[in-house]
Amino acid sequence: xxxxxxxxxxxxxxxxxxxxxxxxxxxxxxxxxxxxxxxxxxxxxxxxxxxxxxxxxxxxxxxxxxxxxxxxxxxxxxxxxxxxxxxxxxxxxxxxxxxxxxxxxxxxxxxxxxxxxxxxxxxxxxxxxxxxxxxxxxxxxxxxxxxxxxxxxxxxxxxxxxxxxxxxxxxxxxxxxxxxxxxxxxxxxxxxxxxxxxxxxxxxxxxxxxxxxxxxxxxxxxxxxxxxxxxxxxxxxxxxxxxxxxxxxxxxxxxxxxxxxxxxxxxxxxxxxxxxxxxxxxxxxxxxxxxxxxxxxxxxxxxxxxxxxxxxxxxxxxxxxxxxxxxxxxxxxxxxxxxxxxxxxxxxxxxxxxxxxx
Amino acid sequence: xxxxxxxxxxxxxxxxxxxxxxxxxxxxxxxxxxxxxxxxxxxxxxxxxxxxxxxxxxxxxxxxxxxxxxxxxxxxxxxxxxxxxxxxxxxxxxxxxxxxxxxxxxxxxxxxxxxxxxxxxxxxxxxxxxxxxxxxxxxxxxxxxxxxxxxxxxxxxxxxxxxxxxxxxxxxxxxxxxxxxxxxxxxxxxxxxxxxxxxxxxxxxxxxxxxxxxxxxxxxxxxxxxxxxxxxxxxxxxxxxxxxxxxxxxxxxxxxxxxxxxxxxxxxxxxxxxxxxxxxxxxxxxxxxxxxxxxxxxxxxxxxxxxxxxxxxxxxxxxxxxxxxxxxxxxxxxx
Numbered sequence: 001x002x003x004x005x006x007x008x009x010x011x012x013x014x015x016x017x018x019x020x021x022x023x024x025x026x027x028x029x030x031x032x033x034x035x036x037x038x039x040x041x042x043x044x045x046x047x048x049x050x051x052x053x054x055x056x057x058x059x060x061x062x063x064x065x066x067x068x069x070x071x072x073x074x075x076x077x078x079x080x081x082x083x084x085x086x087x088x089x090x091x092x093x094x095x096x097x098x099x100x101x102x103x104x105x106x107x108x109x110x111x112x113x114x115x116x117x118x119x120x121x122x123x124x125x126x127x128x129x130x131x132x133x134x135x136x137x138x139x140x141x142x143x144x145x146x147x148x149x150x151x152x153x154x155x156x157x158x159x160x161x162x163x164x165x166x167x168x169x170x171x172x173x174x175x176x177x178x179x180x181x182x183x184x185x186x187x188x189x190x191x192x193x194x195x196x197x198x199x200x201x202x203x204x205x206x207x208x209x210x211x212x213x214x215x216x217x218x219x220x221x222x223x224x225x226x227x228x229x230x231x232x233x234x235x236x237x238x239x240x241x242x243x244x245x246x247x248x249x250x251x252x253x254x255x256x257x258x259x260x261x262x263x264x265x266x267x268x269x270x271x272x273x274x275x276x277x278x279x280x281x282x283x284x285x286x287x288x289x290x291x292x293x294x295x296x297x298x299x300x301x302x303x304x305x306x307x308x309x310x311x312x313x314x315x316x317x318x319x320x321x322x323x324x325x326x327x328x329x330x331x332x333x334x335x336x337x338x339x340x341x342x343x344x345x346x347x348x349x350x351x352x353x354x355x356x357x358x
Numbered sequence: 359x360x361x362x363x364x365x366x367x368x369x370x371x372x373x374x375x376x377x378x379x380x381x382x383x384x385x386x387x388x389x390x391x392x393x394x395x396x397x398x399x400x401x402x403x404x405x406x407x408x409x410x411x412x413x414x415x416x417x418x419x420x421x422x423x424x425x426x427x428x429x430x431x432x433x434x435x436x437x438x439x440x441x442x443x444x445x446x447x448x449x450x451x452x453x454x455x456x457x458x459x460x461x462x463x464x465x466x467x468x469x470x471x472x473x474x475x476x477x478x479x480x481x482x483x484x485x486x487x488x489x490x491x492x493x494x495x496x497x498x499x500x501x502x503x504x505x506x507x508x509x510x511x512x513x514x515x516x517x518x519x520x521x522x523x524x525x526x527x528x529x530x531x532x533x534x535x536x537x538x539x540x541x542x543x544x545x546x547x548x549x550x551x552x553x554x555x556x557x558x559x560x561x562x563x564x565x566x567x568x569x570x571x572x573x574x575x576x577x578x579x580x581x582x583x584x585x586x587x588x589x590x591x592x593x594x595x596x597x598x599x600x601x602x603x604x605x606x607x608x609x610x611x612x613x614x615x616x617x618x619x620x621x622x623x624x625x626x627x628x629x630x631x632x633x634x635x636x637x638x639x640x641x642x643x644x645x646x647x648x649x650x651x652x653x654x655x656x657x658x659x660x661x662x663x664x665x666x667x668x669x670x671x672x673x674x675x676x677x678x679x680x681x682x683x684x685x686x687x688x689x690x691x692x693x
Binding site: 109113116117125128129136140143146147150263266267270273274277 | 640
């Protein structure tokens with residue numbers, strides 16, 4: 001364990017929050033609204049509760065192996081060969097999410113702002129701050145996320161207070177019935193993805209007894225954000241408009257009159273760039289650390305550069321945005337797989353213990 | 359004469375005890391002797407404050423060699439010597455020094471130097487000083503906010519103007535933007551190059567203003583500036599909008615209380631202009647993002663440089679307001 005990369009449990013919570021908020025909040029609400037209508041916020045509350053349950057299980061599992069990373073635990077539980085295969089899957093998952101986060105982020109920019117530059121240029125530009133922060137270590141990444149979260153979460157609250165909001169768009173509560181709400185529950189729970197990163201960072205946490213509290217707090221904060229954004233989207237756009245909009249979040253500022261600035265929505269999406277980047281930043285660090293761990297090389301600037309070039313190149317693979325969305329469908333299955341592996345490992349660890357005692 | 363008086367505070371025991379009285383008996387100091395014979399004094403109010411032992415360790419190393427001056431001392435004490443952002447505050451003002459000590463900072467003095475060094479600083483503490491000897495608490499809250507706003511304007515206004523007129527012209531109404539773009543068409547170079555050229559012209563002015571030795575020179579500077587720029591606008595050599603934007607940004611840069619911070623912000627300004635000219639508004643955002651990343655990674659005496667904690671800490675704000683009381687009293691050096 002590298003001394004320089006040790007973080008407090010509060011910083012861990014912020015890291016997780018940064019990974020959760022960001023891209024999910026922008027792309028998820030219309031997809032959920034497709035089946036639940038204006039009742040999507042109930043699904044998000046249920047999803048938050050389910051994911052909190054999963055977090056508690058994962059954290060209890062990690063507590064059993066205090067100073068071991070998830071890669072070491074896998075080798076211990078499944079043996080060397082099977083453990084390595086599972087580790088390769090975990091690193092693949094992290095890498096997949098890294099370049100998908102980068103691509104979604106880049107597409108957001110290309111759609112809303114910078115139609116005049118190429119995808120490659122945008123990708124390189126938006127990767128630069130992340131590379132700089134990664135060279136400075138994990139605590140700096142967490143502090144950066146904290147500063148960004150603090151300043152930018154104010155802007156969304158502002159819209160909630162200023163914009164003309166229709167409560168009637170949200171009524172009657174529960175019109176869609178229970179069945180659709182339950183049906184989208186898996187998708188909602190996967191929307192909270194980012195909390196599984198705790199398995200990769202847990203050995204780096206200094207005060208482990210507070211870690212559970214902060215990670216659960218982060219998850220519940222994400223839940224509140226989801227509910228707030230969904231209600232805001234529905235109350236401003238209306239159910240039908242929400243279903244048809246790709247990125248409803250960036251349309252919200254159109255409802256505010258701001259003097260000379262006619263296109264406040266563009267400026268708003270601009271303020272959100274560092275926020276969107278936080279998902280990418282969290283996964284970037286985790287997958288870089290994972291690959292370095294798996295291959296067994298030292299963390300140098302050269303290896304970081306090679307890794308960054310790899311991420312940018314893979315990010316160019318989908319030909320257009322529709323294909324990117326197709327690629328993103330895999331994330332659901334991969335995420336479910338990773339959560340499944342963590343929970344199964346928890347079960348196996350109990351089984352091994354009871355076998356030892358017998 | 360003044361040099362002697364400033365240092366006398368640490369040799370004259372009546373003054374030191376008076377200082378102690380004002381600080382509730384909390385004032386402590388430690389003296390180091392440099393190899394060249396002059397003394398370095400560290401004044402602090404809280405001996406449990408973080409980084410104090412680190413500061414002492416570093417000073418012990420530094421005083422082995424002759425210390426050429428207080429700026430040299432500050433450079434030696436820096437965590438990151440390549441960073442443009444100020445990692446210590448040099449001041450001649452007794453009031454500012456008193457405010458800093460009461461905020462839990464260390465005051466470092468070198469024998470024979472007028473300026474006092476305040477360390478460690480963070481980005482917000484640079485603004486939370488005693489600016490001009492204000493007496494009302496509202497000024498203590500308002501001036502730092504004004505300073506932070508000025509910092510953002512000085513860094514990003516020219517780049518945003520360039521981006522709006524060359525890429526994102528639909529951000530503002532056509533009636534507003536058309537007079538600007540019409541005169542831009544007559545200019546000899548592209549908008550990006552003109553923005554850079556006018557920026558350099560303004561920085562020349564800015565630097566010249568710092569050399570003001572006599573009223574005569576200042577008069578020439580002001581008249582020359584007015585004539586040159588108005589002539590350039592009238593003949594269509596330069597865009598009026600560009601001049602207005604740079605005028606605002608130059609004033610904003612002068613608002614900043616630390617000259618090192620002004621230089622750093624000017625550098626960020628050029629980076630934002632160049633990236634903005636190439637990549638549009640995304641370039642400006644990336645510049646801002648990289649700057650914030652650098653500030654988050656930066657430390658002074660291993661204390662974080664950009665911390666929300668320091669901005670929100672009630673202690674810091676109330677201390678800033680309370681120090682208001684002392685400067686009315688015996689803080690001034692008596693001849």
